Amino acid sequence: MRNFMKLVLGMVATCLALALAPAHAEFSPTKPIDFVIMAGKGGGADKMARLMQAIVEQHELANRPLVPVNKSGGSGAEALVALNSATDPDHTIMVTLNSFFTTPLRQPGLEVDIMQFAPVGRMAEDTFVLWVNVEEGINSFEEFLAEAKARGSGWVMGGTGSAQEDQIITDFLNDTYELEIKYIPYKGGGAVAKDLAGNQIDSSVNNPSEALGFYEAGTVIPLVAFTDERLPMFPDVPTLAETGVDFAYYMQRAVVGAPGMSDDAQAYYTGLFESVYNSAEWQEYKSDKSLLGDFLPGDALRDYWGVQRDRHETILRASGAIN
Amino acid sequence: MEVLQLLLDGVWAALQPVNLGLAFLGVVIGLLVGAMPGLGSVNGVAILLPFTFVIQQLTGTVSSPMIFLAAIYYGAMYGGAISSITLGIPGASTAVATTFDGRPLALQGNADRALVIAAVASFIGGTIANLLFTGAAPLLATVALRFGNPEVFALMLLAFATFVGLGGDDIPKTIVSICFGLVMSSVGFDIISGAPRLLLFDSTEWFSRGIQFLVLAIGVYGIGEMLWTINSTSNDIKMASAKINLRRVFRALLWMRKCWKGTLIGSFLGFFVGILPAAGATPGALMAYGVTKMVSSRRRHFGSGEVDGIAAPESANNSASTGAMLPMMTLGIPGSPTTAVLLAGMVIWGLTPGPLLFTDSPDFVWPLIGSFYVSNVIAVLVNLACIPLFIRVLRMPFTILAALIFVLSVVGTYAAYQNMYDVWLMMFFGIGAFLLRILDYPLAPAVLAIVLGPIAEPTLRQSLLLSDGSWMIFIERPIAGPITICAIVLMLLPLLGLIRRKFRAMRD
Numbered sequence: 081m082r083n084f085m086k087l088v089l090g091m092v093a094t095c096l097a098l099a100l101a102p103a104h105a106e107f108s109p110t111k112p113i114d115f116v117i118m119a120g121k122g123g124g125a126d127k128m129a130r131l132m133q134a135i136v137e138q139h140e141l142a143n144r145p146l147v148p149v150n151k152s153g154g155s156g157a158e159a160l161v162a163l164n165s166a167t168d169p170d171h172t173i174m175v176t177l178n179s180f181f182t183t184p185l186r187q188p189g190l191e192v193d194i195m196q197f198a199p200v201g202r203m204a205e206d207t208f209v210l211w212v213n214v215e216e217g218i219n220s221f222e223e224f225l226a227e228a229k230a231r232g233s234g235w236v237m238g239g240t241g242s243a244q245e246d247q248i249i250t251d252f253l254n255d256t257y258e259l260e261i262k263y264i265p266y267k268g269g270g271a272v273a274k275d276l277a278g279n280q281i282d283s284s285v286n287n288p289s290e291a292l293g294f295y296e297a298g299t300v301i302p303l304v305a306f307t308d309e310r311l312p313m314f315p316d317v318p319t320l321a322e323t324g325v326d327f328a329y330y331m332q333r334a335v336v337g338a339p340g341m342s343d344d345a346q347a348y349y350t351g352l353f354e355s356v357y358n359s360a361e362w363q364e365y366k367s368d369k370s371l372l373g374d375f376l377p378g379d380a381l382r383d384y385w386g387v388q389r390d391r392h393e394t395i396l397r398a399s400g401a402i403n
Numbered sequence: 404m405e406v407l408q409l410l411l412d413g414v415w416a417a418l419q420p421v422n423l424g425l426a427f428l429g430v431v432i433g434l435l436v437g438a439m440p441g442l443g444s445v446n447g448v449a450i451l452l453p454f455t456f457v458i459q460q461l462t463g464t465v466s467s468p469m470i471f472l473a474a475i476y477y478g479a480m481y482g483g484a485i486s487s488i489t490l491g492i493p494g495a496s497t498a499v500a501t502t503f504d505g506r507p508l509a510l511q512g513n514a515d516r517a518l519v520i521a522a523v524a525s526f527i528g529g530t531i532a533n534l535l536f537t538g539a540a541p542l543l544a545t546v547a548l549r550f551g552n553p554e555v556f557a558l559m560l561l562a563f564a565t566f567v568g569l570g571g572d573d574i575p576k577t578i579v580s581i582c583f584g585l586v587m588s589s590v591g592f593d594i595i596s597g598a599p600r601l602l603l604f605d606s607t608e609w610f611s612r613g614i615q616f617l618v619l620a621i622g623v624y625g626i627g628e629m630l631w632t633i634n635s636t637s638n639d640i641k642m643a644s645a646k647i648n649l650r651r652v653f654r655a656l657l658w659m660r661k662c663w664k665g666t667l668i669g670s671f672l673g674f675f676v677g678i679l680p681a682a683g684a685t686p687g688a689l690m691a692y693g694v695t696k697m698v699s700s701r702r703r704h705f706g707s708g709e710v711d712g713i714a715a716p717e718s719a720n721n722s723a724s725t726g727a728m729l730p731m732m733t734l735g736i737p738g739s740p741t742t743a744v745l746l747a748g749m750v751i752w753g754l755t756p757g758p759l760l761f762t763d764s765p766d767f768v769w770p771l772i773g774s775f776y777v778s779n780v781i782a783v784l785v786n787l788a789c790i791p792l793f794i795r796v797l798r799m800p801f802t803i804l805a806a807l808i809f810v811l812s813v814v815g816t817y818a819a820y821q822n823m824y825d826v827w828l829m830m831f832f833g834i835g836a837f838l839l840r841i842l843d844y845p846l847a848p849a850v851l852a853i854v855l856g857p858i859a860e861p862t863l864r865q866s867l868l869l870s871d872g873s874w875m876i877f878i879e880r881p882i883a884g885p886i887t888i889c890a891i892v893l894m895l896l897p898l899l900g901l902i903r904r905k906f907r908a909m910r911d
Contacts, residue, residue, distance in 0.1 A: 130747030138456050138751075148449075150743075154592025154599070189599070236869060242596055264868050265595050267861060270736045277734070278548030293735040293757025 107344035108143055109171055115146040116174040118159040119240070124206060124269050124287045126150065128333055129175040131365055132203070135356045142352055144171075152267055155241040156183045160192045169338035170345040173200060178331045179244045181385070181392040186243055186402055194389065198337030198346045199381035201353040204366055205330040205373030206287045208249055208306040209317065213279050214299060221304040221323055224283070225257055231282075233260040238272040238281035241265055243401040245331055246272075248392075249285045249306060251399045256325055276300055287331070288313065289369035313370045332388065333371065334381060350377045409765065410537055413773030417470060421462055422770070425471040426778045430785055433478020436495075438486050440621060440815030443495030444479035444724070445740045448472050452748055465752040466770040472748060473728070473771060474778040476741050477529065480684065480721045481782045484521035488514055488713075489796045490808055491632075492625040492815065496617050496854075497684040497720040500692040502624045503847055504705060504712030510632075511708055518790045519655035520710050521717045524666045526783035528718030531670035532677070532725035533775045541761060544733035547678045552865040553876050555679060557886035559859035560877075562686070564893035565693030566848045574897050576844045584852025587614045588860070595864055616685070616853050618816055618825045619832050623846050625812035626833025629805050631840055652790065658710050665695040665711035666718045673719030677726025683739030686858065687723030688716035689851045697893075706847070725775060732760050732768065 115133060119125035133146045151159035156179035166172035184192040212218050218227055228235040239246025242265045250263045264281065266272045269290035276284045277294040284291065284300075288311070294300045302317045306329045310319055320327050335353050337346055356362055357375040365371070376384055396402045416422065436447035455468030462468075483498030488505035501521060508517040535543070550558075567577055590601040591613030659666075669691040676687035695715035696705045705712045727739040735757040737743035749756050754764055761768055799807070816829040836846055870876035877887040 126743070127747065127750060130744075131750060134452075134456075134747065134751035137452075154596075157592045157599070187598075233871075262868070264865050266865070274548065274730075274734055274736050275551055278551060280551030293755065293759070296755075297758030299758065 107170070107342065107348040109348075110144070111168075111171055112145050112147045113142070114166070114168075114172045115148045116159050116162060116172065117148055117150045117152075118156045118174060118176050118179060119150070119152050119268055124289045125175055125177050125333070126268070126270075127289060128203075128365075131361070132175070132335075132353070132356050135359050135361050136352070138361070139355070139359060141355050146173075154183070155179050155186075155244055157187060157190055160184065161190055163197065163336075163338045164190075164192055166338035166340075169198075169340040170342055172338040172341075173349055174336050174338075176332065176334050176336055177206075177245070178388070178392070179241060180332070180334075180336070181389045182244045182248075182396060185389070185393055185396055193339075194385060195382065196339040198339070198341040198349075199378050199385065200335040200337050200346060200349040201357065201378075202332055202334040202373065202376035202381050202384065203353065203357055203362070204333045204371035206289070206333055207311060207370050207372060208245070208285045208329055208331070209288055209291070209311070209314070209370075210283060210285055210303045210306075211276060211291050211295075211300045212283045212303060213276055214301055215279060216282065218303070219301070221318065221320075224303050225259070228259050228261055228283075229257070233262045235259070235261045235283070236264060236281045237261045237283050237285070238264050238266055238275055239285060240267070240269050240272060243396065243399070245329070246285050248395055248399070249329055252327060252329075256327075273300075287369075289371075292369065307372070311370045312367070330372070332384070333373075334376075346378070406537065409769045410772065413769030413771070414776055415773070416466065416770035417773035417777045422467055422470050422774060423777065425458065425467055426474040426774055427781055427785075429471045429474025430478035430481075430778055430782045433475040433480075434482035434485070434782070434785065434789075435478075436475070437479030437482020437498070438494045439818075440486055440490075440492040440494055440625065440811045442815070442818060443483065443497065443741075444476045445744060446818075447475045447479055448741050448744045451475065452744060455748060456751070459752055464766075464770075465749075465754060465764075466767050466774075468752065469745070469748065469767070469771050470774040470778075472745055473774060474781075476724055476745070477721070477775075477778045477782050478785075480529075480724050481522060481525050481786045483720070484525070484713075484717055485518065485793050486811075487624075488517045488521065489793050490625075490804070490811065491628040492808060492812055493617075493620050496620060497688055497724075498716070499620045499624070499685065499850055499854075500688045500716030500719075500847075501713055502628075503692060503716075504707070504709050506624075506628065507706070508708035508710070508713070513708070514794055515651050515790060516655040516658055516710070517708075517713055518793060519652055519787065520658060520662060520713050522783055522786040522790070523656065523659050524662065524669065524714035524718040525721040525786075526779060527666050528670040528673060528720070528722035529725060529775070529779040529782075531667075531718075532674045532722035533772070533779065535674055536725055536729060536775070537772055540729055540733060543678055543729055544758070547730050547734065549882060550679055551880075552862040552869065553880050553883040554886070556859060556862040556866055557877055557883040557890065558676075558679075559855050559862065560890040561886055561893070562690045562693060562851065562855055563859075564890040565690070565697045566851055567894050567897070573843065573845070577848050580839075580845055580848040581852045584619075584849035585856045587619060587849070588853045588856025590614050595861065613857075614828065614853070615825060616850075618829045619853050620850055621812050621816050622829040622832025623836040623850060625808055625815075626830060627836030627840065627846070629808045629812075630833065630837040632801065633805065634837070634841075652787070659714075662711045662714035664699065665691075665713075665715035668695045668698070669715040669718030670722045673722035674726040676719075677723030677739070678729045683727055683742075684720040684723035685739075685854050687726075688720040689854060691715040691719035692847075693851070706845075721779075728775075732756055733758060 117126055117129045136142050151162055163174050218224050237250045247263050254261055269286055272284050273286050273290045275281050277299045302314050305311050305317050305319050307319055308328045436442045458468040483495035484501045486492050486494035487498040487501040488509050491506040493499040493502050505517045672691045673687040692715050695711055727742045730736045731742040731746050737746045816826050866876050878884050
């Protein structure tokens with residue numbers, strides 16, 4: 081059934097592609113493209129990947145469908161290994177986040193060198209905001225610090241995965257303000273948001289896209305943004321820099337190809353995702369969910385990876401996660 | 404009263420020719436993907452998601468494409484039972500528990516009864532879930548929020564306990580079987596630390612994705628069952644006759660009286676498990692089977708063609724699939740893989756699933772809820788009408804059927820993840836299951852463990868992190884406490900029974 085549907089879809093798509101595509105196209109996919117998502121279902125990365133897939137389908141940007149596969153195991157290790165051992169690198173791409181930097185650093189045994197991956201394009205940089213449940217009665221970052229200090233290790237922060245984005249920020253807060261916040265890792269941001277709304281945990285550093293539903297419903301409130309400038313969506317929420325501590329942290333939302341992808345294929349996917357980036361839907365999503373950052377193609381993205389990897393290495397070393 | 408008015412408007416919208424046609428088409432597609440081993444609702448929904456953009460453009464509403472996808476989801480829950488009963492291969496992961504009793508009943512020549520009960524129980528489960536959904540969606544969303552990690556773990560413990568505590572099976576063997584399933588479920592990357600576990604033979608490619616539940620299920624129930632049938636009938640391979648006519652269907656309907664208990668347990672428990680994010684219809688159906696077996700007075704007949712053992716998982720998987728829509732729509736968190744795809748669809752159509760969906764988009768929500776009722780009626784009618792067709796499968800000589808089962812098992816396993824390793828593993832499990840069965844090990848507990856393991860493990864570890872390692876967290880919390888105590892008591896029951904027997908023997 082599935083293969084039959086694929087065949088039909090494929091035939092329709094091929095006809096369209098033949099009608100529309102310029103005759104000199106160098107690479108075009110010859111089978112459905114594996115679209116690996118480095119995170120669990122319902123989190124920020126997942127929603128975004130499925131939006132990208134939808135935009136590609138809706139505007140018929142590719143002649144073969146993108147087939148999303150969630151590989152959330154081991155803080156992205158499962159996805160990295162899958163890409164590293166992809167049998168058909170020209171048809172295997174992945175949506176990544178910052179565990180792309182941290183997981184290979186923490187697990188050299190995976191033998192993953194991110195510089196070998198094909199840089200397709202950075203679609204945005206996601207932002208981090210500190211959230212608490214309204215019932216806590218906390219309205220400012222200062223009140224949060226006082227309360228968290230008073231409760232010591234009784235204050236619980238939920239976040240996605242171990243020694244990655246959310247824990248990096250939590251560690252930073254603990255170090256800088258001499259707090260003892262307890263960090264509990266979850267499989268995805270959706271579950272964190274739900275547990276904060278249900279008062280199972282005391283705070284989170286969810287991305288706006290993950291917490292927005294509950295924010296709009298008035299269940300959770302933002303206290304501080306870990307960005308360089310205030311987010312347009314939350315004009316009254318200060319940045320951490322305004323409180324006197326110079327710290328900003330972003331998460332890449334990028335598409336990468338499997339190691340060994342041909343240059344032609346990489347160029348094809350860069351073009352494809354640049355079209356996605358420029359679509360009205362993506363731009364709308366970006367502003368709706370408080371995403372920042374421009375499109376970074378190919379080599380510019382690889383340079384960005386170099387900088388980010390070094391920064392994360394420093395952070396992980398400082399926190400003792402690696403030595 | 405206001406709810407009733409909204410619901411009536413919704414049903415009316417769902418009955419419009421376009422929506423009715425889409426619901427019908429969706430149900431039929433769902434039945435097909437559900438009945439195909441290896442493919443389930445998630446595949447059907449994911450493949451047809453792009454098609455919904457066309458529907459949206461043609462109809463100009465956001466509810467029509469969703470009605471279509473929801474109908475596929477529904478249809479697949481009905482369809483899964485068909486191959487579980489007629490072939491013994493679970494058509495979808497949600498229908499694994501249906502094979503436990505559905506297959507034996509079919510082998511006894513009563514496939515029609517099994518299929519009718521599956522269809523009617525599905526209908527009742529779906530309807531009860533719809534009523535609960537309509538009446539209390541926002542309220543139930545807050546219940547789902549009360550369930551943190553300790554509560555979910557307690558619930559998982561209860562599910563295991565139902566299989567250990569009151570089974571007629573050999574208890575040490577049941578525990579061995581559960582442990583085997585748990586070990587299988589821990590293969591792959593550790594969820595919390597990211598460390599690789601049990602990657603045997605230094606083969607990352609084989610095991611890094613973990614052992615997929617469907618691979619084990621198809622191996623055990625497809626290949627294992629086929630080998631067992633060949634073995635137990637030795638030279639005399641003849642299928643029991645499978646007749647079907649209107650009178651038999653009617654008589655089968657009367658059997659529903661015998662399974663009201665399973666149906667009710669399945670409907671309510673399934674719905675409740677469905678609304679918990681991260682659970683979904685498969686654990687719901689397995690738990691319903693376990694609980695029904697536990698409370699049934701015909702406990703010993705479970706596994707050899709007990710009608711309640713079909714009604715419970717079938718009503719539960721339909722009920723859970725409706726339940727899983729609830730956290731998706733009200734919290735924006737999918738309760739099952741299929742709802743994750745549906746959620747993506749809603750985001751694309753420009754909706755914001757979350758606490759405000761009901762107030763912001765009533766013109767989406769109510770026609771959709773209306774369509775739950777409509778699709779449910781369509782699904783049961785289509786299903787009942789097709790039963791004679793399904794029965795024909797059973798008229799095939801077993802020599803042909805065995806080959807068909809083998810081919811479907813291989814194709815189904817490959818289709819699910821497009822990976823040859825899975826096919827080899829499936830064969831291994833099939834042969835292993837056959838051998839274990841000769842040694843009289845129950846296999847259902849292993850299947851249960853591999854489904855619930857990935858939910859139980861992270862919730863256990865997160866809870867213990869929360870409590871600094873104190874196990875009292877499962878007893879002290881107001882919701883987790885009673886559940887945990889029930890689970891422990893259930894597990895200890897066989898021990899108490901043993902002591903009592905020993906005591907009596909000593910007195911005599």
